[in-house]
Amino acid sequence: MKKKLILVSAIAALAFTANSCRTDSLDVTPTSNISTQDLSLFNNNEGAEGFSNSVYAKFLDWNLSSFAWVGITNIISDDADKGSSPGDAGGDKDLLDKLDITATGSSFNDVWQGSYQGINRANQALEYIPQLDKADAALRERLVGEVKFLRAFLYFNLVRGWGGVPIVDHVPSPALEEDRAMLLTRKSAEEVYAFIIQDLEAAAAVLPSKGAYSGNNVGRATKGAANALLAKVYLYQKNWQKALDHANLVTGYGLTEDFGDIYKISGENNQESIFEIQGTGGPGEPGIQQYSQTQGARGAGGWGWGFGTPSQNLVDAFDEAGDTERRDATIIFRNSTLYDGRIIPSTVENPYYNYKAYSSNYTGADDSDTNIRYLRYSEVLLIKAEALNELGQIGPAAVELNKVRLRANLGVSTASGQGAMRTAIWKERRLELALEHDRWFDLVRTGQAKDAMAADGKTFITGRHELFPIPQPFINESKGLSTPNPGY
Numbered sequence: 001m002k003k004k005l006i007l008v009s010a011i012a013a014l015a016f017t018a019n020s021c022r023t024d025s026l027d028v029t030p031t032s033n034i035s036t037q038d039l040s041l042f043n044n045n046e047g048a049e050g051f052s053n054s055v056y057a058k059f060l061d062w063n064l065s066s067f068a069w070v071g072i073t074n075i076i077s078d079d080a081d082k083g084s085s086p087g088d089a090g091g092d093k094d095l096l097d098k099l100d101i102t103a104t105g106s107s108f109n110d111v112w113q114g115s116y117q118g119i120n121r122a123n124q125a126l127e128y129i130p131q132l133d134k135a136d137a138a139l140r141e142r143l144v145g146e147v148k149f150l151r152a153f154l155y156f157n158l159v160r161g162w163g164g165v166p167i168v169d170h171v172p173s174p175a176l177e178e179d180r181a182m183l184l185t186r187k188s189a190e191e192v193y194a195f196i197i198q199d200l201e202a203a204a205a206v207l208p209s210k211g212a213y214s215g216n217n218v219g220r221a222t223k224g225a226a227n228a229l230l231a232k233v234y235l236y237q238k239n240w241q242k243a244l245d246h247a248n249l250v251t252g253y254g255l256t257e258d259f260g261d262i263y264k265i266s267g268e269n270n271q272e273s274i275f276e277i278q279g280t281g282g283p284g285e286p287g288i289q290q291y292s293q294t295q296g297a298r299g300a301g302g303w304g305w306g307f308g309t310p311s312q313n314l315v316d317a318f319d320e321a322g323d324t325e326r327r328d329a330t331i332i333f334r335n336s337t338l339y340d341g342r343i344i345p346s347t348v349e350n351p352y353y354n355y356k357a358y359s360s361n362y363t364g365a366d367d368s369d370t371n372i373r374y375l376r377y378s379e380v381l382l383i384k385a386e387a388l389n390e391l392g393q394i395g396p397a398a399v400e401l402n403k404v405r406l407r408a409n410l411g412v413s414t415a416s417g418q419g420a421m422r423t424a425i426w427k428e429r430r431l432e433l434a435l436e437h438d439r440w441f442d443l444v445r446t447g448q449a450k451d452a453m454a455a456d457g458k459t460f461i462t463g464r465h466e467l468f469p470i471p472q473p474f475i476n477e478s479k480g481l482s483t484p485n486p487g488y
Helices: 003-017 036-040 045-058 067-075 093-097 106-131 137-162 177-184 189-206 223-236 240-248 259-263 291-295 312-317 324-330 377-390 394-407 418-432 439-446 449-455 472-478
Strands: 080-083 273-277 307-310 331-333 352-354 372-376
Touching: 045 106, 045 137, 067 080, 067 093, 067 106, 067 291, 067 307, 067 439, 080 093, 106 137, 106 472, 137 189, 137 223, 137 439, 177 472, 189 223, 223 240, 223 273, 223 372, 223 377, 223 439, 240 377, 259 324, 259 372, 273 377, 291 307, 307 352, 312 418, 324 331, 324 418, 372 377, 377 394, 377 418, 394 418, 418 439, 439 449
Parallel strands: none
Antiparallel strands: 080 307, 273 372, 331 352
């Protein structure tokens, strides 16, 4: 769903944020004082879509999907280094690269605030869309499902990073003390996961299949996206049977024959795509704010800032004979020619750059028109493989794993036994999903983080680094209603 429609429509929802109080550390602006007369201006199909589209549009923002997100997902892990020039710290990206993590880090605060801004938009949409009785009833039901999916997606990233966080489940009223407490009180991780599951189940019940969308609606959340995210949520909870059950409900998708085609502009929203953050239609249109630019090749002959460069550790991980297609579609090498003919000269500052963030249309003067691939069918197959293996079904697990391997021009896995199969699946996740913002969370959930960080020259502190620090401004504002994560 290209964002011409989204950003124009977003103005409608955002116009409602005036004349109300706010909680600064969440940046959640209550909007309960919208008048009936104001709301009537949007009481039609376009108005209803405007509320939902404002939530999609938030995913384009600098503080949610761009520089800070790259820092706390890729640079922090063994998949990427800070990159750029030695003297350019990138705010706190040099500290993230060294696991020198503090509660005052700007990247954590940015993504925290960006996430709650998105949740605020979702809550506005969920409050007002049902009131738009002149909009088509079936459309309103679908839009509510989309918004619940997006809210669940935001909370999933929050709970993976920070553990328990505040659950803001409605537009808060500035007059109610219980709403202030809602904004400033962390819930347990278990409660957050339950809330995510509730939203995703509601979304899955009403959303259409991928094939139901066309034109500007391509890229909207689908039933497949809701079930794929449910499978992933249950994977993180180690509820293997439910992870498998929901993965099996993701139907109508297939693997892209050529792995490299996935990340071209022509590969956006293709048969493998389950959910993507949508870029723009071309130069001059708002896109994902500087996502490609911050990761583009730096120096003479380059076009970007050069951050989040693939690590030597990642390059070396593609060590199996034949796994060159995935490697070469993941990593831009110095002295190479890209698929669109762009030459990467010897004069760029870093030896490697993130190919998955590359925009063929990027000129250096506009935002990224490339999409961020967040859920792909290959990951669903790997979720199936992991769940089956943990359930003791090693043979069926190998079948799912080998679908991914064969697409990568590799032979069938030789792993035998549950432990060996587990290790093989984890490695396949790393290589298949490299630089797609999952590696850090995978390391933590599987208990590999300490050893993996040590192998990359970093010190992972057990009992501390499993969770990100709750931003200090939020802790200060909570006045005791919330406490920091351990070690911060």
